[in-house]
Amino acid sequence: MERKAGELVVLDLRGISSATDFFLLGSGSSDTQVRSIAEHIIDELRKEGVRPGHVEGLEGGHWVLVDYIDFVVHVFHPQARSFYQLEGLWGDAPRHDLEDAPPGR
Template sequence: MLTDDQLQGAITLVEEKKGREAILLDLKGISMVTDYFLIVTGNSTTQVKAITDNLTDKLPALGVTVLRVEGLQEAKWVLVDCGDLVIHIMTPDQREFYNLERLWGDAKPVSFTTT
């Protein structure tokens, strides 16, 4: 089970490399595979790789284990599987085409309030 700090930390790591339009979806009770999807856009394949590298380098320090990474060679859509959290880093055309937010429309977006 992931904590809010771990989830917020993953978003921060994406933002460090200028990932755009990050959305965290709560899939508990909807998906049997994972609890959360983090979907983010990278402007180019180079940026998608940079975001992925930052995540794989720094997520373990947050206590989040990276189980596998798929799609890095082409870097149009990279999937980082962390078990309870699956991160999708996509180029703008891939994100628009696959529209995961619509596909998982029953999922609730997660927001974090800062005080």
């Protein structure tokens, strides 16, 4: 199963929201892929000692929200991402597209 998320975007909410500092948004092509991406993020961060404060939507897989307090990960099915339009809702937030970012070490 390919776990690679598409359309990766970071929204910098510092100074805009008191709830969190960053949103990381990504998309999967199916509910199964959305769940797989979210589970992979949870597992990898847990290995580093980072545990989510809250997880929503993992059962359904259409939109999974993983709240790490300082940052929130949103993994969407494309239809859900289009419907909820978080990028538009938080249009004042500085946006960083990660699609063209160099790979990590």
